Amino acid sequence: MTFNEKLLAWSRQQDSLVCVGLDPELGKIPGLLLNQADPILAFGKAIIAATHPYVAAYKPNLAFYEVLGKTGWETLEQTLKFIPPGILKIADAKRGDIGNTSRLYAKAFFDYFQFDAITVNPYLGYDSVAPFLEDETRGVFVLCLTSNPGSQDFQYFNDGSQNLFQQVAKKVVQWNKKANCGLVVGATHPEELRIVRELAPDLPILVPGIGVQGGDLELSVKYSTNVHGELALFNSSRGIIYRSNQSDFAEQAAQAAAELKTAINKIRSQK
Amino acid sequence: MTFNEKLLAWSRQQDSLVCVGLDPELGKIPGLLLNQADPILAFGKAIIAATHPYVAAYKPNLAFYEVLGKTGWETLEQTLKFIPPGILKIADAKRGDIGNTSRLYAKAFFDYFQFDAITVNPYLGYDSVAPFLEDETRGVFVLCLTSNPGSQDFQYFNDGSQNLFQQVAKKVVQWNKKANCGLVVGATHPEELRIVRELAPDLPILVPGIGVQGGDLELSVKYSTNVHGELALFNSSRGIIYRSNQSDFAEQAAQAAAELKTAINKIRSQK
Numbered sequence: 001m002t003f004n005e006k007l008l009a010w011s012r013q014q015d016s017l018v019c020v021g022l023d024p025e026l027g028k029i030p031g032l033l034l035n036q037a038d039p040i041l042a043f044g045k046a047i048i049a050a051t052h053p054y055v056a057a058y059k060p061n062l063a064f065y066e067v068l069g070k071t072g073w074e075t076l077e078q079t080l081k082f083i084p085p086g087i088l089k090i091a092d093a094k095r096g097d098i099g100n101t102s103r104l105y106a107k108a109f110f111d112y113f114q115f116d117a118i119t120v121n122p123y124l125g126y127d128s129v130a131p132f133l134e135d136e137t138r139g140v141f142v143l144c145l146t147s148n149p150g151s152q153d154f155q156y157f158n159d160g161s162q163n164l165f166q167q168v169a170k171k172v173v174q175w176n177k178k179a180n181c182g183l184v185v186g187a188t189h190p191e192e193l194r195i196v197r198e199l200a201p202d203l204p205i206l207v208p209g210i211g212v213q214g215g216d217l218e219l220s221v222k223y224s225t226n227v228h229g230e231l232a233l234f235n236s237s238r239g240i241i242y243r244s245n246q247s248d249f250a251e252q253a254a255q256a257a258a259e260l261k262t263a264i265n266k267i268r269s270q271k
Numbered sequence: 272m273t274f275n276e277k278l279l280a281w282s283r284q285q286d287s288l289v290c291v292g293l294d295p296e297l298g299k300i301p302g303l304l305l306n307q308a309d310p311i312l313a314f315g316k317a318i319i320a321a322t323h324p325y326v327a328a329y330k331p332n333l334a335f336y337e338v339l340g341k342t343g344w345e346t347l348e349q350t351l352k353f354i355p356p357g358i359l360k361i362a363d364a365k366r367g368d369i370g371n372t373s374r375l376y377a378k379a380f381f382d383y384f385q386f387d388a389i390t391v392n393p394y395l396g397y398d399s400v401a402p403f404l405e406d407e408t409r410g411v412f413v414l415c416l417t418s419n420p421g422s423q424d425f426q427y428f429n430d431g432s433q434n435l436f437q438q439v440a441k442k443v444v445q446w447n448k449k450a451n452c453g454l455v456v457g458a459t460h461p462e463e464l465r466i467v468r469e470l471a472p473d474l475p476i477l478v479p480g481i482g483v484q485g486g487d488l489e490l491s492v493k494y495s496t497n498v499h500g501e502l503a504l505f506n507s508s509r510g511i512i513y514r515s516n517q518s519d520f521a522e523q524a525a526q527a528a529a530e531l532k533t534a535i536n537k538i539r540s541q542k
Binding site for chain 2: 149157164
């Protein structure tokens with residue numbers, strides 16, 4: 001089964017296109033966890049236990065583990081063990097280096113951590129992405145148009161007929177020989193989501209930027225899903241994991257994930 | 272002292288523009304180290320001890336430590352301790368994420384690991400780079416034109432008057448408010464090094480791609496250094512650290528570093 005088939009099958013099984021971003025910070029998690037041996041692990045475990053019925057994927061952002069130093073990777077490794085089978089594990093790592101180096105990043109995230117997929121940065125071009133594409137069962141979400149203000153700086157660089165992000169989408173479609181490529185397009189750009197979906201009808205799109213970043217959920221779901229209302233994942237991080245920092249934080253996160261799942265499915269059902 | 276002043280002062284002190292890339296792999300280091308408790312650490316320690324008289328900087332590439340899993344960051348942390356004061360520590364991490372996340376990468380590399388500088392990817396634009404720029408004593412080398420074949424895919428995307436990599440160089444010049452920005456331009460593109468040096472007369476340029484990747488040393492030194500033959504660093508990784516995999520590996524690495532220093536200084540002296 002290719003990664004893209006897996007994404008489709010697993011999200012159908014869960015009846016959900018929700019991706020929960022794991023961005024755990026010591027200063028933001030509930031104070032009651034701070035006396036645990038590993039508060040970040042305890043937080044991740046509780047969030048996963050509470051939210052997993054409602055989600056298709058978890059997306060740990062590596063920065064939040066790297067900032068912990070040498071214990072961070074142990075925490076990440078242990079956290080991943082709490083994600084049940086049938087739910088995607090996406091490394092939000094935004095890596096990319098020359099081929100000789102990307103090969104090792106691929107080993108780190110796919111062989112060592114056993115992630116199902118990774119986010120990568122396209123700036124270094126094909127040979128920087130190729131090592132991540134070798135195993136058809138592992139997915140690669142290439143940054144296309146990001147959700148942040150800085151997306152204006154280079155991603156709209158225009159050659160007279162198209163923007164850079166459109167060229168990225170086209171190239172990634174060509175790279176998708178093993179049906180394991182996807183794209184990242186922020187919900188803060190709904191019109192561009194429509195453009196990218198047209199350029200890449202068969203690629204999964206990972207959509208960050210709903211929730212705290214203010215992306216438009218209705219238009220994002222409408223434009224980024226394929227004709228069957230599938231093949232997209234909508235990430236919320238802070239809006240789910242930090243809905244409460246009291247003793248009800250896990251219940252509140254579950255509630256937020258359930259609401260998001262329902263809201264997305266309602267929009268999909270109207271397609 | 273800003274990072275760019277520090278780079279100038281320290282490279283003068285060492286009379287060297289050599290940067291040694293630390294890309295240690297278990298399959299490539301001398302077999303005689305494999306019975307050490309931490310062979311990668313033992314290798315790094317020996318390479319640094321032998322080469323440090325000839326170099327201005329060390330540039331560990333994070334991928335080579337991440338692939339080791341949870342022990343990798345401990346190995347990196349310990350390796351950095353063997354780099355003497357007065358020699359730059361550059362994290363070749365090629366990070367970049369939305370501002371809220373880049374902030375944590377900056378903490379990881381500057382506060383936790385105490386690197387002097389980091390390589391970052393420009394694709395996500397200003398707010399993804401800004402958190403790395405806050406401390407004027409820490410440097411940021413932004414990828415501009417990379418040494419690999421994939422640099423053709425997007426970095427030459429042209430808006431009718433210029434390529435994307437030129438636009439990146441111009442933007443980074445604007446971001447250089449605290450005199451701590453630099454650029455990465457591969458030695459495999461000597462003509463473009465000249466173009467970038469013209470666009471960014473006051474920025475340090477980190478030049479990978481000499482050695483195994485086949486970049487032209489003479490033209491690279493000539494075009495990337497400033498009018499005084501300074502403000503550039505030339506990285507060699509495999510060509511130095513893997514010159515021998517026998518018991519003389521450290522001596523051979525020192526020899527390679529010394530030769531590279533001499534070759535570069537000869538070209539600089541002709542400016």
